[in-house]
Amino acid sequence: MSVQNVKSASIELKAAIEELFHSYADCIDNDELEQWPEFFTEECIYKIIARENYARNLLVCVIYCDSKGMLKDRITAHRHANIYEAHTYKHLVSGVRIVGQEGDAYLVRANYAVFQTRQDGITEVYNVGKYVDKVVFVDGEAKFKEKIAVYDTSMIPTLLVTPI
Amino acid sequence: MTKLGVDTMQITWPAEGFTRVPYEVYMDPSVYEQEQLKIYRGPTWNYLALDAELPQNGDYKTTFVGDTPVVVTRDSDGEIRAFVNQCAHRGATVCMDSCGNTKTFTCVYHAWAYDGKGDLKGVPFRNGVEGKGGMPDDFDPAKHSLQKLRIETFCGVIFGSFDPHVGPLQEYLGEKMCGYIQRVFNRPVRVLGYNRQSMNNNWKIYFENVKDSYHASILHTFFTTFGLNRLSQRGGIEMDDTGMHHVSYTYGSSDENEDAYKQANLRSFNSKYKLEDQSMLQGRKEFADGITLAIQSIFPGMVLQQIHNTLAVRQLLPKGPGHCELHWTYFGYADDDNNMTTIRMKQSNLVGPAGFVSLEDGGVGELVQRGIVRDKEKSSFVEMGGITVQSQEFRATETSIRGFWKRYRELMGY
Numbered sequence: 001m002s003v004q005n006v007k008s009a010s011i012e013l014k015a016a017i018e019e020l021f022h023s024y025a026d027c028i029d030n031d032e033l034e035q036w037p038e039f040f041t042e043e044c045i046y047k048i049i050a051r052e053n054y055a056r057n058l059l060v061c062v063i064y065c066d067s068k069g070m071l072k073d074r075i076t077a078h079r080h081a082n083i084y085e086a087h088t089y090k091h092l093v094s095g096v097r098i099v100g101q102e103g104d105a106y107l108v109r110a111n112y113a114v115f116q117t118r119q120d121g122i123t124e125v126y127n128v129g130k131y132v133d134k135v136v137f138v139d140g141e142a143k144f145k146e147k148i149a150v151y152d153t154s155m156i157p158t159l160l161v162t163p164i
Numbered sequence: 165m166t167k168l169g170v171d172t173m174q175i176t177w178p179a180e181g182f183t184r185v186p187y188e189v190y191m192d193p194s195v196y197e198q199e200q201l202k203i204y205r206g207p208t209w210n211y212l213a214l215d216a217e218l219p220q221n222g223d224y225k226t227t228f229v230g231d232t233p234v235v236v237t238r239d240s241d242g243e244i245r246a247f248v249n250q251c252a253h254r255g256a257t258v259c260m261d262s263c264g265n266t267k268t269f270t271c272v273y274h275a276w277a278y279d280g281k282g283d284l285k286g287v288p289f290r291n292g293v294e295g296k297g298g299m300p301d302d303f304d305p306a307k308h309s310l311q312k313l314r315i316e317t318f319c320g321v322i323f324g325s326f327d328p329h330v331g332p333l334q335e336y337l338g339e340k341m342c343g344y345i346q347r348v349f350n351r352p353v354r355v356l357g358y359n360r361q362s363m364n365n366n367w368k369i370y371f372e373n374v375k376d377s378y379h380a381s382i383l384h385t386f387f388t389t390f391g392l393n394r395l396s397q398r399g400g401i402e403m404d405d406t407g408m409h410h411v412s413y414t415y416g417s418s419d420e421n422e423d424a425y426k427q428a429n430l431r432s433f434n435s436k437y438k439l440e441d442q443s444m445l446q447g448r449k450e451f452a453d454g455i456t457l458a459i460q461s462i463f464p465g466m467v468l469q470q471i472h473n474t475l476a477v478r479q480l481l482p483k484g485p486g487h488c489e490l491h492w493t494y495f496g497y498a499d500d501d502n503n504m505t506t507i508r509m510k511q512s513n514l515v516g517p518a519g520f521v522s523l524e525d526g527g528v529g530e531l532v533q534r535g536i537v538r539d540k541e542k543s544s545f546v547e548m549g550g551i552t553v554q555s556q557e558f559r560a561t562e563t564s565i566r567g568f569w570k571r572y573r574e575l576m577g578y
Contacts, residue, residue: 048518052262053357060357060494062518064509069441076437081389083524155362155489156517159526 009098013106017135018096020142021110025091028163033078036163037071041138044068045146048164051129054150062160074163084161089126090115091164105134105145112149114164116157127153127164175578178543182569183551188540190366190533195576196485202575203464204230204482205326209336211466211479212236212246214493215320216353217263222280225263227491228481229324234313235259235269236322239280244317246324247282247310258310269310282310318342319349321477337462338404344411344460347451348470352498356508359492361517365529367465367480367488368572373525374461374478375568377401377412377559378548383528386520390439399457400557407553407567408463414559416449416456444510447473461564463571471521473504474511486533490526492516 024039040046046065053060065071092113100107109130116126129151136145149164175195178184189195204210210229217225218238226249227234233249235258249257251271258269258278268285270277277286284305292298313324316333323333334342363370373379377399381388399414439445450473460468465480479491492515496508515522536542546569549561553570556563572578 050357050359056357058355058357059505059509060359060492060512060516061509062359062516064513066510067441067443069439070444070510070513072440073444076440077386077389077520080437081386082520083383083385084527155360156526157362158364158517158530159361159523160518161523 016142021093021096025093029089029091033075037068039144040068041143041145042068048149050154051150051152082161085119087116087118105136108133108135127151177578182566183546184543186543187536191485193485200230207327207330208464209323209325209333212322212324216355222265226259237280244315244322245281246313246315251276252308278310282312284308319345340402341404341409353495354498356494356496359516361490363488363526363529365533367482369529369532372565374467375410375564383524384521390437399559401564402555403567406571408571410564411460413455414457415454447507471515472511473507474515
């Protein structure tokens with residue numbers, strides 16, 4: 001499928017991919033983190049990287065996972081190892097667009113804003129950026145083969161433990 | 165020089181000395197102002213950049229000394245320079261980008277132009293327009309350079325100082341600290357990227373945390389949760405003669421090699437939880453001395469870390485009494501193969517703002533800052549490992565925190 005064809009991608013395809021993005025955000029925001037790795041394919045990449053590094057082809061990420069196992073380890077550590085102040089996220093995801101295709105993977109972009117509410121009840125804009133993702137269909141189900149959160153908010157407030 | 169009332173605050177330090185820290189030093193705005201003068205613009209050498217970040221003539225990066233904005237450059241002769249990022253005319257910053265390459269820095273306000281040495285090269289309308297206006301006849305561009313810092317470099321690490329009288333860098337660091345810096349910067353490095361983190365606590369609380377080897381196995385439970393802790397690990401604290409810098413080091417097990425590492429990682433049956441992907445911790449032995457973890461602090465705000473195969477410099481920057489930033493620069497070596505780079509990237513999950521063994525450090529400082537808010541006259545208690553400032557061959561100690569306060573009080577006159 002050429003880029004032209006992607007632009008005229010079926011409503012069903014677009015809807016399936018949009019649903020993936022929204023249910024992914026919903027999973028995190030509802031603290032159903034044990035389900036979070038299931039949005040990915042068995043072989044996958046997940047990164048949260050500063051726009052500064054991304055733009056300059058520097059490799060350093062805040063989170064760098066190159067297997068589903070590493071995603072699961074993140075959650076195990078989140079639940080049982082790491083110590084941090086309880087907080088909730090609210091994702092606003094917009095502008096989900098299929099921008100190309102690479103083999104069986106759709107190249108998908110979206111913008112996101114994550115609001116964080118901490119124990120003091122104050123909600124702040126925690127992290128804003130874009131997703132640069134690759135989505136594939138496995139047994140008819142949309143999954144992230146690659147999900148890269150490129151954040152504009154160059155300063156991480158306090159710490160980052162919950163995925164974005 | 166008018167001090168604008170910054171000396172109005174006089175801290176009365178508890179009689180016990182450096183085993184006590186009065187909480188007001190973390191909160192008082194006038195203490196913060198005095199620190200900027202007496203520490204950051206005083207007789208200290210401050211981390212600015214790595215040589216590897218400025219490989220070409222004309223390369224620059226912006227950074228800070230304390231809260232003063234600074235530009236570091238490699239000038240047209242290949243020399244490293246640094247100057248305050250503040251136009252000599254009306255004080256606007258002359259460089260807005262975080263890094264780049266340029267021959268001149270031109271203030272956007274009135275286009276005063278400076279070269280990579282910080283010397284004034286051009287003033288628009290210096291002679292006025294059509295014979296009217298312009299600078300007075302006695303205007304001498306040579307007297308209006310950007311404010312320059314002293315620069316010294318050691319093993320490719322660039323330090324700057326505002327103090328014309330501070331001793332040479334290597335003397336400031338001391339022989340032992342130079343040894344540990346040399347150990348890591350033993351060959352050309354390659355910068356892998358940056359992370360930046362902001363914390364709602366005083367800068368000194370974060371620096372104490374870095375020097376505090378007592379908290380490590382208590383607060384950071386990642387290794388114990390996954391059964392990866394080796395209780396047999398030897399380690400200790402080394403300090404320079406003044407006590408202001410420190411290294412906390414840990415040895416891997418004595419029979420350590422890659423296979424032993426792998427087996428140790430897999431032998432986690434005693435733990436309730438197990439890493440799904442063991443590859444994250446499968447590293448390479450990089451240092452002949454067998455030290456697998458070395459955290460070094462250089463007064464007043466630099467941290468050099470080796471945590472397994474992750475190498476990074478952390479630059480601690482004060483941003484007001486209750487706020488600070490941490491800028492992480494990760495690096496490997498120029499001769500790393502691709503596999504080594506992948507190892508470093510995987511292990512980088514251990515460190516940084518989201519690090520399995522360092523994310524807690526971003527949070528505890530805020531707990532302290534919130535806890536002490538109404539008790540300026542009270543003090544913290546710092547007697548773990550004794551009441552002295554000395555190197556120790558164990559880690560259940562706060563000796564290097566006491567070393568920090570010893571030097572801090574000397575500089576601040578408390």
